[in-house]
Amino acid sequence: MQEFDDLRRTALERVTAAADLEELRELEREVLGKDGPVGRLLASIPALPPESRRETGQRANTLKRELEAAVLERRNAIEEAALEAERSGGSFDPTLPAPKPRRGSLHPITRVTRELEDLFTSMGWHVLDGPEVELERYNFDALNIPRDHPARDTMDTFRCDPEGKLVLRTHTSPGQVRAMERLRPPFRAIVPGKVFRNETVDASHEHTFHQMEGLCVDRDVSVGHLIGTMKTLLRGIFGKDIEVRLRPGYFPFVEPGFELDARCPFCTSGCSVCKQSTWIELLPCGMVHPNVLRAGGIDPEQWTGFAFGLGLSRLTMLRYGIDDVRLLLSGDLRFLEQFA
Ligand code: DAH
Numbered sequence: 630m631q632e633f634d635d636l637r638r639t640a641l642e643r644v645t646a647a648a649d650l651e652e653l654r655e656l657e658r659e660v661l662g663k664d665g666p667v668g669r670l671l672a673s674i675p676a677l678p679p680e681s682r683r684e685t686g687q688r689a690n691t692l693k694r695e696l697e698a699a700v701l702e703r704r705n706a707i708e709e710a711a712l713e714a715e716r717s718g719g720s721f722d723p724t725l726p727a728p729k730p731r732r733g734s735l736h737p738i739t740r741v742t743r744e745l746e747d748l749f750t751s752m753g754w755h756v757l758d759g760p761e762v763e764l765e766r767y768n769f770d771a772l773n774i775p776r777d778h779p780a781r782d783t784m785d786t787f788r789c790d791p792e793g794k795l796v797l798r799t800h801t802s803p804g805q806v807r808a809m810e811r812l813r814p815p816f817r818a819i820v821p822g823k824v825f826r827n828e829t830v831d832a833s834h835e836h837t838f839h840q841m842e843g844l845c846v847d848r849d850v851s852v853g854h855l856i857g858t859m860k861t862l863l864r865g866i867f868g869k870d871i872e873v874r875l876r877p878g879y880f881p882f883v884e885p886g887f888e889l890d891a892r893c894p895f896c897t898s899g900c901s902v903c904k905q906s907t908w909i910e911l912l913p914c915g916m917v918h919p920n921v922l923r924a925g926g927i928d929p930e931q932w933t934g935f936a937f938g939l940g941l942s943r944l945t946m947l948r949y950g951i952d953d954v955r956l957l958l959s960g961d962l963r964f965l966e967q968f969a
Contacts, residue, residue, distance in 0.1 A: 636666035637692060644699045650707055657700045667693045734969035738839050738957060741866075741945045742821045745841060748865040752858075754843075755818040757811070759804040761825070765794050767803035771924035772882040780881055785827040787836075797825035801842035802882060805917070805936055808844050809925025814932045815847035821941060832953045839941035844917070846927060846934035852885075855914060855935040859889055862939075863911075866948065867894040874908070883915025883936060902947065909947070912939045 640660040647653040662668055670689040674682050715721050735743075746756050759767075774780050789795035804820025812818065821841040828834040845854065856873060863871040871891050878888040891911045893903035903909050914937035919929035942957055949968075951957070956964045 633666065633670065640666055640696060641699055644703050647703055650704065653700065653703055653707065660696055661693065667696065734965065736965065737945050737949055737968050738941060741948060742941060748862065749819050753817060755812065755816065757804060757808055757818050757820045759807050759820055759822060761798055761823055762789055762795055763798035763803050765796050767806050768796050768798050771806040771921065772802050773918050773920040774881045778881060787825050787827055799826050800824050800938060801840040802938060804842045805844045805921065806925050809927055814927055817845040819843045830955060832955065835954045835958065837958055838954065841939040841941050843937045844934060846932050848932060850933040850935055852916065863891055878913050880913060880915060882918050882921045884918045886913065886915035889914050912937050
């Protein structure tokens, strides 16, 4: 057994002398491996007389544990020494601040939404929420879009039940009806949120996007009030006065209905954003249809109103020069980190 004792002693000496973690890892593999003392002992067992096999096996196990403990002890000692060297060395400055945790940032749509909310609340408007899974009645019927109306087809509705009573809202306009049910006139409210359409997705179409509805109900509301409010909105977003124009537009829930265009905020004589026309289509709007007021429990003989449907996704893209709508909800950090 002299040979075994020698192997054991050499192995322990080498482990204790290991200079760094890498050397220690090498040694560990070697002394606990097939050709190390433990491996050799185990390999010798089949050739031994049966009565000494058991004892040899036990010895191998004891040695294995002894070597493992030596490796562990040496590893701790090396790590402790490295730490000590770092602490006492010139490069360690305990007064430096700890590394900062990574912070997220607000999504560009959230930023634009909050800015608009601030702007509208400063003018006395409420900010309301509506459900994303909406009753068909609110999404269509109460908005003067009857069952057989073609607008129902053009909206590419996602239906949530076989009867189609529940839909993913295709616009924030149902928020108008819910606002009328919640608030007594006169009132003004915006309803920002997500809307859904079964669109074929490309750089300018998404199945999920954001809109912000606006509704003002008061006595003697005119198109002038609508234009004034939209000009204030533009000043808030682009930081300067911007000329607007109205073109006729058709939506069942407004009469008359308009498309409101704004002078391109980025150029004076045509650019890629306004497609060389100096005008950009900003939003559809109009005077609230009497049927819609009635559906909201408001007497159209006494009250009048204007409404608008702002494309928040589109506005966010305009504002930050984003050219692909799919980026907005991609969750891609390379995109989002640009707004930190
Ligand atoms: N809800 C319409 C849509 O998504 C947009 C709209 C048009 C909203 C006219 C309005 C409005 O409030 O007055 O297509």
